[in-house]
Structures are given as C-alpha cells and as structure tokens.
Amino acid sequence: MLYRQTIRWARAAELALAIDAGRERAQEALDALRRQRDDDRRPYLCLPARTDDLPAIEARAEAIRASGVGDVVVLGTGGSSLGTRALLALDGPTLGASSGLRVHVPDNLGATLMDAVLRDLDPARTHxxxxxxxxxxxxxxxxxxxxFEAVSAALGPTRAAQAFTLVSEPGGSPLRRLAGQWGVATLDHDPDLGGRYSVMSVVGALPALLAGFDIAALRRGAGRVVDQALAPGADPAHVPAAEAAVLGHVAGEAAGAAIAVLLAYDDRLAPFTRWWAQLWAESxxxxxxxxxxxxxxGPxxxxxxxxxxxxxxxxKLISLVKPVTAGTGPRVAPALTAGAGEGRLDYLSGRTIGDLVDAEADATAEALVRRGRPVRVLTIDRVDAETLGALMMHFMLETVITAHLIAVDPFDQPAVEEGKQLTRAALRGTGDALAAAVPAGLVSDLGVSAT
Structure with a gap:
C-alpha cells in the first residue's frame, strides 16, 4: 500500500445516519468522476495515464540542460508554483544533485526577494x-x-530570449504576446486544467525533471488512486478520499468543524501541506x-x-500524515543517557530519532482522539515520488467530492477577481479607488512613531 487511512472519532456511531447519507452523495460524486475521466473531460483525472505529453517536456528540459546553466528559476505563484515546491522538497536538500541544476521558486512576490534573484544569480548561467x-x-x-529586462541588459535581447521558457495556455494573453515578440520558447498549459490541479502536467513536470525528479513515478502513484476510486462498483466506504470527504462534511455539519488541519510528520512534506491548503481553500x-x-x-x-x-x-478536523520512521536516523547512545541521572532519559536510550518521531505522531493522534476530536491518520511507508503522487491525487479527489457534498464548483475562484481589479485600479490611479471601496463604518488608522 502506498498509504493507509485510519479514521477515529468518538461521535461516529451516533452520527451513523448522517454518515450513510453522506456516502450516498459521495457515490454520486464517484459516478460523475468516472464519467468525466472516461469522457476525458477533466485533465487532472487523465494525466496519470498519459505519456504522450512527456516527450515535448523532456525535450525542453534537455535543451535547458544543454545550454550549460547551473540555476533554474521558476516564476509563478499559487497553483503555478506550490505543486512544484512540493515536488522539489521531496528528497530534501540533495534533490537535483544528479542533474547538477539548482531550481529556485521565488513564488511569494516581494521587492527584496526579486532583487536577490536578479542580484545573486549569474544571468549567463540561469534559465x-x-x-x-x-x-x-x-x-x-x-x-x-x-x-527579462535584467538579463537583456547583461547579455542582450537574443541571449535573453534563450534564457526563458513560458508555460501558458494558448491565446493572446500578455505573456504569450510578449514571448512571441521576444522569441521565447513556449509550452502550452491545458486551458481545461486549473492551476491548483496542474502539478502533474508541464507546470510541475518541467522544473521537476530538471531537478532529477521521477515524474513517471508521480503519475503512477496518482493513477493507482484514480483506478481504485473510480473502479466500477467502488463503494465510497472503501474509497479513502470519499470516506474522508464524508467524515469532513459530517464533522462540519454536525459538530461545527470549520477548520481542517493537515499535520505532516516530515520536513519533506511541509510544502505539500501548503499545496493542499491552496487546493482546499480556493476550491x-x-x-x-x-x-x-x-x-x-510535526513534531x-x-x-x-x-x-x-x-x-x-x-x-477542527485533524489529519496526520505519518511516514513510518521507526528505526531510522541517528541513534541515541545508552552511555550518554546514563549520565543524565537514573531513569531520566531511559525512554531515549538506544532509540533512534525516527523512533521518537514515530512515537510522537502516534501519541498526538491518541491524545486528540481521547479529547473527542475527529482524527484521520494517513500512514505512508515511504516518502517518494510514487507516494507523493498518490497523496496528491487523494486530496484532489477528496476536495472534489467534498465540493459535491456542499454543492460548490471546485474549479473556479470568483471572489478573488475583485482584489485583482482593485490592484490594477490602484496602480493605474492614485489609490482613490481603494479608499472609495471601503464601506461606511468604523475605520481605525493607528501607528507608532520611530522617533
């Protein structure tokens, strides 16, 4: 098994009728998802089985490597970067050593961060x-x-164009038009694939391939989850993503669980939890x-x-992602624990760091259950590309099934458009548009002087 899901909640028995009703609606969602996959209407469901798109991505990756660069910078934000971060973090600081390339993702726009990117990287050896x-x-x-301006100033416009690749949907968007004018290589982003569901496409695949990541294994893990969830006659009670969606829905409706926590017990999975947070919130x-x-x-x-x-x-509904770490990592020498005083550190004597983390995760889950919290534990045997693909697809399916249960569209984000419009208005004018948009009422404007 790539992962095992265990759900524990003291109130589950008393809410059995609500859970059964939720499973009936989850069955509707699974049936709809099966039709969408079979009709090729949702690219994220079909990507795990695809290989036809990989040659073009691999060819572009090889061209970038052949150019002799040492650094690759991914310019993007939200769904265009969070998944990539999750992939690149998988093997910790050694990822990419086999390819010799360092991949950077400065996705949180900031003046000082962008200054650092343009100041500290050699434009002649950066893509x-x-x-x-x-x-x-x-x-x-x-x-x-x-x-582009900085690289053009350093190398000239022709070499600058060779130092860029654009991933965007076809059409006359600003970046597509500029890329055409500059002569920048362009790869198509599927117009039907939302950014937060795009990690297994060229969006995540191109930078990950440059870092030596196994995209085929990522898709293979995702495919196993899709095949199990969408098998004909699949029972929602036996589909982890569907069962978790039902639990979350019932916990929200019956117990007021308005917060979903994803607690991962491995540093390599920290960016994965950030990817999930965007997927969940925006969907x-x-x-x-x-x-x-x-x-x-965690810990x-x-x-x-x-x-x-x-x-x-x-x-809160609290989910733990728990790699099996017992017996791994450095071991605490018994001779050293003895010096702390009799019995004071006996629980650490001869134990590994992995033993401690494993015990802490189990103890945290147990303490939460004893407090009556709904708890879900996803246990994984390995932290690798195949497992990450399975987890990512699990949460995509869980998100979409949850959307069906609460009757919202998981593929749009209509409310964020207002902020974008106000941003453009503020930059085009003097900021009056923002002030005018503030509703009448209490406005507090306070500060502390430095002098």
Whole structure:
C-alpha cells in the first residue's frame, strides 16, 4: 500500500445516519468522476495515464540542460508554483544533485526577494521558467518583465530570449504576446486544467525533471488512486478520499468543524501541506461554505499549535500524515543517557530519532482522539515520488467530492477577481479607488512613531 487511512472519532456511531447519507452523495460524486475521466473531460483525472505529453517536456528540459546553466528559476505563484515546491522538497536538500541544476521558486512576490534573484544569480548561467495559465497573472508578469529586462541588459535581447521558457495556455494573453515578440520558447498549459490541479502536467513536470525528479513515478502513484476510486462498483466506504470527504462534511455539519488541519510528520512534506491548503481553500471556500485549511508540521508544531487542538475549541478536523520512521536516523547512545541521572532519559536510550518521531505522531493522534476530536491518520511507508503522487491525487479527489457534498464548483475562484481589479485600479490611479471601496463604518488608522 502506498498509504493507509485510519479514521477515529468518538461521535461516529451516533452520527451513523448522517454518515450513510453522506456516502450516498459521495457515490454520486464517484459516478460523475468516472464519467468525466472516461469522457476525458477533466485533465487532472487523465494525466496519470498519459505519456504522450512527456516527450515535448523532456525535450525542453534537455535543451535547458544543454545550454550549460547551473540555476533554474521558476516564476509563478499559487497553483503555478506550490505543486512544484512540493515536488522539489521531496528528497530534501540533495534533490537535483544528479542533474547538477539548482531550481529556485521565488513564488511569494516581494521587492527584496526579486532583487536577490536578479542580484545573486549569474544571468549567463540561469534559465527562467515563467508559469501562468492565464498569461496575465500580475505577479508572474511583473517577475518576468523585470527578469527579462535584467538579463537583456547583461547579455542582450537574443541571449535573453534563450534564457526563458513560458508555460501558458494558448491565446493572446500578455505573456504569450510578449514571448512571441521576444522569441521565447513556449509550452502550452491545458486551458481545461486549473492551476491548483496542474502539478502533474508541464507546470510541475518541467522544473521537476530538471531537478532529477521521477515524474513517471508521480503519475503512477496518482493513477493507482484514480483506478481504485473510480473502479466500477467502488463503494465510497472503501474509497479513502470519499470516506474522508464524508467524515469532513459530517464533522462540519454536525459538530461545527470549520477548520481542517493537515499535520505532516516530515520536513519533506511541509510544502505539500501548503499545496493542499491552496487546493482546499480556493476550491471550497464559496458562498459562505467550506472549512479553513491549516498547514502544520510535526513534531515542531506540537510545541506551537497542539495545545489549541487539544484544549481549545472543538472546531477542527485533524489529519496526520505519518511516514513510518521507526528505526531510522541517528541513534541515541545508552552511555550518554546514563549520565543524565537514573531513569531520566531511559525512554531515549538506544532509540533512534525516527523512533521518537514515530512515537510522537502516534501519541498526538491518541491524545486528540481521547479529547473527542475527529482524527484521520494517513500512514505512508515511504516518502517518494510514487507516494507523493498518490497523496496528491487523494486530496484532489477528496476536495472534489467534498465540493459535491456542499454543492460548490471546485474549479473556479470568483471572489478573488475583485482584489485583482482593485490592484490594477490602484496602480493605474492614485489609490482613490481603494479608499472609495471601503464601506461606511468604523475605520481605525493607528501607528507608532520611530522617533
């Protein structure tokens, strides 16, 4: 098994009728998903079985490698970068050593960060991959324009064009038009594939291949989840993504669980939890519905958040991702623990770091269950590309099934458009558009002087 899901909740028995009703609706979702896959209507469901798109991606990756660069910078944000970060983090700081390339993802736009990218990297040995489905994402456009200008100033426009690749949907978007004028190589982003569902496409595949990541294994893991979930006659009670969606829905409706926590017990999975948070929030937060995602990392967040989960409001559904780590990592020498005083560190004597993390994850889950919290544990045997693909597809399916249960569209994000419009208005004018948009009422504007 790539992963095993265990759900424990003291109130599950008393809510059996609601859970059964949720499973009936989850069955509708699975049937719809099966039809969409079979009709090739949802690219994220079909990508795991595809190989026809890989030659073009691999060819572009090889061309970038052949150019002799040492650094690759991915310019993008949100769905154009979070999945890539999750892939690149998989093997920790050694990922990419086999290819000799360092891949950077400065996805949180900031003046100092962009200054650092343009100041610290050698333009003659750096390749930039700009990723924007729409081709008009303000942050990515700004990154691309400033980077292209800097490289052009250093190397000239012809060599600058060779130092860029654009991934965007076909059409007349600003970045597509500019790429055409500059002579920049362009790869198509599937117009029917939303950014937050695009990690297994060229969006994640191109930078990940450059870092030596196994995209075929990623897709293979995802395919196993799709095949199991969408098999003819699949029972939602035996489909992990469907059962988790039902639990979350019932916990929200009957127990007021308005917060979903994903607590991963491995540093390599921290970016994965951030990818999940965007997937969950942007897909489900509509019309006053949805639950707030919290990305957490264990064991460190046991020392920052666990007190709240255990003894604060009972408004959370808590999911743990627990790699099996027992017996791994450095071992604590018994001779050293003996010096701390008799019995004080006996529990660590001869134990590995992995033993401690494993025990902490199990103990955290047990403590939460004893406090009556709904708890789901996803146990994984290995942290590798195939397992990550399975987890990513699991959460895509869980998100889409949850959307069916609460009757929202998981593929749009209508509310964020207002902020984009106000941003453009503020930059085009003097900021009056923002002030005019503030509703009448209490406005507090306070500060502390430095003098």
């Amino acid at each position: 930039f991959i700009a990723v924007s489905k729409s081709g008009g994402t303000a942050e990515t456009v700004a990154q691309t324009l400033t980077a 489900l937060g509509k019309r006053g519905l949805g639950s707030t995602p919290v990305a957490a990392l 460190v967040d046991q020392h920052s958040q666990l007190q709240l989960y255990l003894d604060g409001p009972g408004d």
